[in-house]
Amino acid sequence: MLSRKLFATLFLLFLATPVCYAGESSNPDPTPETVTEEEQEESEFSWQAMIGLSAVYDPSLLEGVDQQDALDYLNLALLLDVSYKGFFIQSNHRRADGLLDGTSHGAEFGYRIEANDKQELDIIFKNYIGGFEPSELIDKKDKNIPTLEGLDDRLPGHGVAFRYSRFNEDQMYSLDLARLSMEGEESGWLIEGFYSYFIPYRNWDIYYGGVLTYYSSSIVDYFYGVDKDEVTSARALYQADGGFRAQLEVVVQYPISKSWSFNGAVTQSFYSDSFTDSPLVDRTGTTQIMLGVLYVF
Template identity: 50%
Template sequence: MKLTQNLLYKIKLTLGKTLLVALFFLPQLSFAVEQQLDKETTLFNQTFSWQVMMGISVYSGHSPLKDVKQEDIVDYLSLSLMIDLYYKGFFIQSNHRRSVAITQGAEVGYQLHVDNDWAVDILAKTYISGYDPELLIEKKDENIPTLEGLKEREIGDAIALRYSRFNDDAIFSIDFANLTYWSKANGWLIDVYYNEVFFYKNWDIYIGGGVTYYSNQVMDYYYGVKAEDVTDARSFYDPNTGYKGTFEVYAQYPISKKWSFSAGVTQTYYSNTIGKSPLIDRQNITQFLLGVIYVF
């Protein structure tokens, strides 16, 4: 029963925002379908496209939080709904060049400017996964002193302005994101990422890396310990700015017309400012992912 509840919670976190933004775009989608039925033009086909995918994955990787480990089968499973939809500048995209797309959901936005080799978008997306101390303690069925009594660190959703640069099979992007209006975390972050795809036989291999820089407010919300939260297991901690560096390799291989196999490895490094937090146990995290994706 407990495993079922935990799995449902994870599915809710993964799919919830994606489903909400999909519902937000339903009026535009319905209007687009009506246009397609009324006007048989090639122009519409150029301005509207969509794809829905379901991902089932098994992944392994330590949590940076102290005394939080993968122990139950539910810790290794992830079920994700991935939507790619483009209509007259509006988009929902799963960002499937990255393995984190399996667990963090979609990006929703509008293209402010698009050129042959660069673009500027405004978008909303999840930048930080967040965690619920009470749920983590319940899953282990024992106390975790460093987390006991802490409030939930909610998912870090943000509004961002993105600049992207395209070059053959590579893309470089930089996001300037504000968490103030969509998240309790407050503050801002800068996310820089580069990704390039290589083709080998039927394999699509994506190699990428990036750095995410966090403001004081973001660091304080996720990694700080306030005076009222101090215990014998948690000392006071007021962090300054910090960053996270990521390198990843992600590959897809078509099994059939509808199914494809996916695999990935991600190496994450957290700065010393994050590593010194009483809540954090390790600065280097390696994650492995194996899964299948079904295209509707």
């Protein structure tokens, strides 16, 4: 009888005793570590700087503007990725222009409104279209370009956009709705959809991408239209409508060492008639090829 009572008492004590697994503390109420404000700010701040040097074949859509000198085929870019409490500066490493343009045109400044593993909502500021100065292009090419002679400068098209991104394993989708400002009161809007599919192959990172962008008539007309005061014998009056640009590209990256990596990209761009009908343009599309190296600090 006594042995049964002793067994029952030991059994109840066993059930009431907490079980400690390997790596767990036997203290049932451990005191949490105190996190200082400085440590919390450090955990919210991250940065990475990169310098890229590449050889680029990048023909212009403009008539008469071709690559000639060796320097025309070389590109030096500074890529900077910084984030702090939702604010960020980033380069799109999935796209060729993000690796080429760096902080000049490829960088995106923004604020992350909402983010999780599946989707993001950001507000961003970036240059969507590079501008050009006809007089400087003529001087640089050291030749007469009748379609550009006497043409007014086109300033870069920068703007603020809302971007929605969705992630699905190795795939990424994003949609930008942007309002662009050019010169003075000139403004317009665009919608840009981007799709990227990531395929790892041995040590290679391969990104297949597609971009479809619609530009409002005011944007296309500002860059490729010809006003009344710009008409010459080589340049007829032209008022452009809204138009599309479609792009297909492949971006590859291969680690050479801890700090160095090889980068390559091929981008094929197609333009709608509102672009190609312009007297400033003599191509229906462009092919861009990039081969280079990237150094990570």
